[in-house]
Amino acid sequence: MEVVLAIVIGFLYGGGLYLMMRRNLIQLIIGLGLLSHGANLLIFTAGGLRKGGAPILADGEKVFSTIPADPLPQALILTSIVISFAVTAFALVLFLRTYQTVGTDDVDELKETETE
Amino acid sequence: MLTLLSIIFIAALLAPFVHRLCPKYTGAILVTAPIAMVIWLLKKIPEVGHGHPVTESFQWVEKLDLELAFHLDGLSLLFALLISGIGSLIVLYTQGYFKGHPQQGRFMMYIIAFMASMLGVVLADHLLLVFIFWELTSFTSYLLIGFNHNSPDARNAALQAMLVTVLGGLFLMAGIIMLAGAADTWRLSEIIQRGDVLLAHKNYLPILILVCIGAFTKSAQFPFHFWLPNAMQAPTPASAYLHSSTMVKAGVYLLARLHPALGSSEEWTLILTTIGTITFLLGAIMALGQKVLKRLLAYTTVSALGAMIMLLGVGTSYTIKAMATFILAHAFYKAALFLIAGGITHETGGETSVDKLGGLRKAMPISFACAILAGLSMGGFPPFFGFVAKETWLHALDHYPLLVGATVIGGAAYVLVGFAVGFKPFLGKMPAELHAHEIPLSMRFGPIVLGLCCLAFSFFTGSIGHNLVQPAATAIVAKELEVHLHLWAGFNKAFVISLITLMIGIGLYCSRSFLVATAGRLGVLVKFGPDAAYQFLLNGVLKFAAWHTRVLQTGILRDYIRVTVLTTVALVGAALVRAGGFQRWENLAPVSIRIALVAILMISATFATVHSKSRLRSILSMGVVGFCMAILFTFFGAPDLAMTQLVIETLTVILLVLAFHHFPPFRHGSKKRTRATDIIIAASVGITISLLVLAALHVQTPTPVSDFYLEHSYKEAHGRNVVNVILVDFRALDTLGEITVLTIAALGAYALMKLKPKKEEGGE
Structure with missing residues (x-):
């Protein structure tokens, strides 16, 4: 199973970075999105895949009878998903404003700090 | 010792405030700190003289074996007295020199901080501590040389001094780490007892060379001598203090200190004597053709430092006695002459050239009197202390005719410089356009005290020799020896050579105009000197940096991603290859x-x-x-x-x-070739990451942290959903950070949406 996921992660990284190397601002954001999916899945897979059920105690139980899925990568990814949303949203607004101010959405032209 | 040292450091910190509160007495107030040090040191003379060093030690960083260890023996005492004694006079002198200067407080801060650092170098017993203080002196020297930061020359000179000494400092650091490894201790006082172990150690030669490079850069030895004359851009109090009597002697101190450990080998003698003699002669000869007061003095300082290294290299107990005596004599006459030179420049409205000065004797009688004393001492005329030192020196070199020859040449140059600085500005007719008056009271202390010492020491040779020179020489040789200095040792060979030297010197002085003209014609040679080599190297580094920035920092996102990604692929790939294979496919x-x-x-x-x-x-x-x-x-x-x-x-x-839909449609197609390259790069990342995931599968920590969370989430946090408990309880602070990021992103987005940049009205 891990092998399959590893291949998927590879594709997400490759696709994400390829899009980030294009010249459009929108493609840059989409690439960033793919890259964060890849990173999340990387943490998830590397943390070990267990089909033991969610790490949630049933009512009345005090200890886990069977070993559940690892809660730690989940906590990390949960944070990561939220943060990447914040980054995407901020980047989107930033790029929109940049486009309106500078008048281009060509990343290659955004290399000077001075506007006209 | 630590207390007094801290007091001086604190005085440095307070200097700007003291200056702001009572600008007229800044020097008088601040000088109390070094004077306390002087008094304490004087009180310790009998104890140290009897071979009982004063030690102090405080634990600093235990794990690194780092202690605030101090050790006061004869050698440290001699240097510490010079540093704090001359330092006190310099602080007073600064008061007058920078009278009414708005930045006086800043200068005081630097110079007192330097004093404390330099005292640290000579008092510290732990090698790392020595190194820390050593670097601090380089740093404060940088600040002092570059004090007039509006002048590009001063900035360049400061940078040069810093780069040369700090580069040497790196060599020194390597040297002392190896030294401590070889001797198996960081304590200097222990290292110098393990000379035989070190001499036989396989790293002996590398240690010696590294330490020598450190010391030679600091003490301006050939081929690193060039920074010192350039450092004359510093205000005169700093030149007098750092670049003649104290800091530049740090290298001499260190080598003298390590003499019992590293000396007494052929390599030691060869390296030190050769470099020392070359520097001694080079400095003396280059001094002959100088016109500017401070540069005359600077080149003879280079020369004197070379002489000290030379005497140390020969390494007999006679030459070491001579060296200790010469250090004392040199510190006094050189500092006095610098202070007088500074006074002349200060009171004549900035005149620095010897040949444009003259007839100042009426305007500046006190300076003139001091200048005579110091100038004659420098020339080695009897009955001045410089004469005593030179006699001891010539006597010690009895069996080294070549070095005696060098001494005659060097000594003659000193006579010329002593005359040119000590007499020339005061005698003859005063040029019409020159206006001068006597230096103010606060600036007189230094020249008077130092000048009188040049003479007075000669009449107390017995007690000076016994109390200062003997303990110092004993510490350098590391065995008992007796020092008897004499003002008049009889009509012997040394005296005859001394007389010849004086005669040649006077002859040189008379033909000075010819020498200066010759030097002017030989000026072309400078293009091939080490100074030019330094400039070449520095420009090379700058050009490389510019090229490097141009290539790597293009401002195009794609290039940054490419560099980052390819580096990652290379590093991760290399790590994967080294880890080798994917053995565990089970589980x-x-x-x-x-x-x-x-x-x-x-x-x-x-x-x-x-x-x-x-x-x-x-x-x-x-x-x-x-x-x-x-x-x-x-x-x-x-x-x-x-x-x-x-x-x-x-x-x-x-x-x-x-x-x-606020953006235009996709329209910036890249070239086919770019796309192909990007696909290859992206594919290589993808493959590397896939392999990384597979490799990561067999990394298993022995006890995953997760077990703790699974076990304790209900027991301690009373939560059934472990993931939630981690987020809001165990790692709640991280979640707070996350929320903060979200808030900032939201605020930023809001600000970007709402705040429109003002449209420029009118336009160009």
Whole structure:
């Protein structure tokens, strides 16, 4: 199973970075999105895949009878998903404003700090 | 010792405030700190003289074996007295020199901080501590040389001095680390008792060379001598203090200190004597053709430092006695002459050239009197202390005729410089355009005290020799010896040579105008000197940096990503190859059809996202990838993740769809070749990351942290959902950080939306 996921992660990284190397601002954001999916899945897979059920105690139980899925990568990814949303949203607004101010959405032209 | 040292450091920190509160008495107030040190040191003379060093030690960083250890023996005492004694006079002198200067407080701060650092160098017993203080002196020297930061020359000279001495400092650091390793201790006082171990050690030669480079750069030995004359850009009090009587002697001190440990080998004698003699002669000869007061003195300082290294290199107990005596004599006459030179320049409105000065004797009688004393001492005329030193020196070199020859040449140059600085400005007719008056009271202390010492020491040779020179020489040789200095040792060979030297010197002085003219014609040679080599190297480094920045920092995002990504691929790839293979394929979850289907869907969606020419299709395909992620999360026991992923992905897609029509359609196609390169790079990342994931599978920590969370989440946090408990309880602070990031992003986005840049009115 891990092998399959590893291949998927590879594709997400490759696709994400390829899009980030294009010249459009929108493609840059989409690439960033793919890259964060890849990173999340990387943490998830590397943390070990267990089909033991969610790490949630049933009512009345005090200890886990069977070993559940690892809660730690989940906590990390949960944070990561939220943060990447914040980054995407901020980047989107930033790029929109940049486009309106500078008048281009060509990343290659955004290399000077001075506007006209 | 630590207390007094701290007091001086604190005085340095307070200097600007003291200056602001009572600008007229800054020097008088601040001088109390070094004077306290002088008094304490004087009180310790009898104890140290009897061979009982004063030691102090405080634990600093235990794990690094680092202690604030101090050790006061004869050698440290001699240097510490010179540093704090001359330092006190310099502080007073500064008061007058910078009278009314708005930056006087800053200068005081630097110079007192330097004093404390320099005292640290000579008092510290722990090698690392010595090194820390050593670097501090380089740093304060940089600040002092560059004090007139509006002048580009001063800035360049400061940078040069800093680069040369700090580069040497790096060599020294390597040297002392190896030295401590070889001697198996960081304590200097212990290292110098292990001379035989060190001499036989396989690293002896590297240690010696590294330490020598450190010492030679600091003490301006050939071929690193060039920074010292350039450092004359510093205000005169700093030149007099750092670049003649104290800092530049740090290298001499260090080598003298290590003499019992590293000396008494052929390599030692060869390196030190050769370099010392070359520097001694080079400095003396280059001094002959100088016109500027301070440069005359600077080149003879280079020369004197060379002489000290030379005497140390020969390493007999006679030459070491001579060296200790010469250090004392040199510090006094050189500091006095510098202070007088500074006074002349100060009171004549900035005149620095010897040949434009003359007839100042009426205007500046006190300076003139001091100048005579110091100038004659420098020339080595009887009955001045410089004469005593030179006699001891010539006597010690009895069996080294070549070095005696060098001494005659060097000594003659000193006579010339002593005359040129001590007499020339005061005698003859005063040029009409020159206006001068006597230096103010605070500036008189230094020249008077130092000048009188040049003479007075000669009449107390017995007690000076016994109390200062003998303990110092004993510490350098590390065995008992007696020092008897004599003003008049009889009409012997040394005296005859001395007389010859004086005669040649006077002859040289008379033909000075010819020498200066010759030097002017030989000026072309400077193009091939070490100073030029330094400039060449420095420009090379700057050019390399410029090229490097141009290539790597293009300002184009693609280039940054390429560099980062390829570096990652190379490093991770190398690590993977070194780790070797993927041995453990067991424990893998079985491949199920539904997951395989999801995976295929994800890969196709990724392709669609990348490939699509339509913005909407691209965004939606990315959404598909996100939703597939949510499905995967549900498969592997992560319902919370699945829910969050669903919500967030939906939001992202909505956001992008709302925003994208504000942008123009995709229209900036890259060239085919660029695209091909990018595909290769992207593919290489993909493959590396896939392999990394597979490799990561057999990294298993012995006790995963997760077990702790699984066990304690209900018991201690009373929560059934472990993931939630981690987020809001165990790692609550991290979550707070996350919320902060979200808030800042939201605020930033809001600000970007609302605050429109003001349209420039009118236009150009």
